[in-house]
Amino acid sequence: MEIAEKLGTRRIAIIGNPNVGKSSIFNQLTGLNQKIGNYPGMTVDKMVGYFNKGEQRFELIDLPGTYSLLPKSEDEVIAHKVLNGQGEEKPDAALVILDACNLERSLLLGTQVMDLGIPIAFVINMKDLAEERGLQIKTFALYQALGVPLVMTDARNNQGIDTVKSLFIEDKFVVGKPFHELDFPELLGVVQEKFGFSQPYQAFQQLIFASFDPTLSEEKRIWLEERAKAFHFDPQEQQTKETTDRYQKIKELLSKSVLSGTNEPRKFHGKLDAIFLHPVWGYLTFFGIMLLIFQAIFAWAEAPMYFIDSTFASLSSWVVETLPPGVFTDLLAEGIITGIGGVVIFIPQIALLFGFLAFLEDTGYFSRVVFLMDRIMRPFGLHGKSVVPLISGMACAIPGIMASRNISNSKERLITILVTPWMSCSARLPVYVILIGLTVPDEAWMGINFQAIALLVMYLFGTVFTLLGAFALKFIIKTKEKSFLMTDLPIYRMPRLQTVFLTMFNKSKIFVFEAGKVILAISIVLWVLASYGPSGRMEAVEAEKIAMLENATDSEKEEIMHVYASKELESSYIGILGKSIEPAIRPLGYDWKIGIALLTSFAAREVFVATVATIYSVGEEVEDELTIRQKLEKQVHADTGEKVFDRATGFSLMVFYALAMQCMSTVAVVYRETKSWKWPVLQTIFMTIIAYLGALATYQIFS
């Protein structure tokens, strides 16, 4: 029955060249109705969106942008798997987005998809740009030649989207007649049979993908390679031939249906590029734009972060007051709520950073930055595209590491991911501020304050180590992949705010749910370690405290509470752990109290402030850096009577925080991006060793 047939979900894959406006169209069709999943065994995210028309539901799969279906990276492997139903459910249809100003190039992909035998339709986007260039596209002639429905759109200005929707609703997708003629009929026939393909081109693709698909079984791979050898099928040669032949045919086809205009980039864009690509102005404007962005992030994130901090603190207190006292209440209030708060407080900064990055990328500016920075990045084993992760690492490494996805060379991407945490992130700032205040005189030299210079030195220090680390890794990590740049510098466009917000929203969501799980788990573990101690000790301290409070005057009570908070921490598991590592950290100039702070900071660097406040009995509510600093200044070693936080210790501590891996969120994200625990674990161990050695050297030099 017709009605019954229409129910259920129609699945359509969307594919197109990079910078063709595919995401714009995808976003307009699906809005907030998007979901991010993953392809097993791959790093690329699975972007899926939905829209409904009456009873009918449409699921749209946004495939990664690519110039062809021939394998070069994971992007093409995914397109191949999805469109051929290999390990992924095959869609009912495919929508190919073409570039009105680049029909020749985009039809390479278009005709390849046609030859897979899947029902398709074409969308020719950016028709406004084509009109400006005087390009006339005879859509009917094109339709006749290709045999596939065409819709002209200008996605940025909302034109044609309804027509695209009607393609879905009225199911206008059609299986085109095969475009490209293939050789090797017997070989293709044999492969077709083995894999259950309906079209010879699918078999052709499978042969080419034999060595590229990481999820293909060993048995199948060997079978394909042997068959190819038997028939003298050289994948590399065949790809070149296919591409050349296709272009030939496409050119002929287009000569009859497209009248070209001037086909030059707009004058205005030329003026922008004159600045952005300029050997001097280019770098200066980049520097200026980065400064503006960081300024905005710090300024705009402050209020929401403060709000989140106080909300979670209130929530925690409310739980303690309302629920009956006991382990569960404490776990909820201090472990879980604090842990979740620790994740949520990241959100304003990260979301803003994602937003700005998406904004800049959408304008087309980033490819210019990559162009300017490539030469500088290469000696360090990095790619021009590494500049985005590194720069964003100065605010927070997490969006940066997630952004390293678009570096296609796996070695360059891995090195970028591994060294980005050495860029001085904003979490280190509270630590630096307190320690610099304790150890560097507040005087000026030639009009510049010493303390400001010290802060700048710390930032430079981080950057230097990042580059040194990358340089070292260049020799350690091996790959056979060739490095290349070859990118499009797309037309400058005003970014669509909808796209920017959706990207911001989706990426922040990924962070909250993925990194969030890890952070929550570790927060709870740390809370347990800090709240419980070996039998008897903590209870004894508690009893002592109660006794002291009974005999104390009201004014003394607060002081007693603070002193005993510190003593309780001392007798907890983590306090004992701190004491046990003391011999190891003495040479760095630290005592067991600082040791505890180092351990808790493993969760997040800024936890240093809260921990130090507790250990030195400042009181948990006081996070005022000035108050903390005053307390720290008075601390003396019990045995020698000398200051704990002297210059040597202070510098050594700053070096430690600059170099150590003290951020669970980063560890979680590195795991996600490298798809294994090997790298984040190695990274943590290695960074901690370097931090130890660096701090050791610093202390020995300055003491």
Add this chain to the structure above:
Amino acid sequence: MTAAGLNNNTVHEIASITNSNLLVRMMEMGVLPGKKISLLKKAPFKGPMAFIIDGNILALRIEEADLIHLKAE
């Protein structure tokens, strides 16, 4: 001569592309024999070069540009 040797923005025609494992990728991005190419900008210190090919701006490293052979004028 190759595209790596271009110094000004005169328009040339691509004669051929050296065979390498970047060949298919280049063709996919629209670098094809017969197309017109001109230099837009060079990044400093022997950095990448930006070319205009068929109305698109393409950034290539010097060694990549060296694969594109131009028709002698």
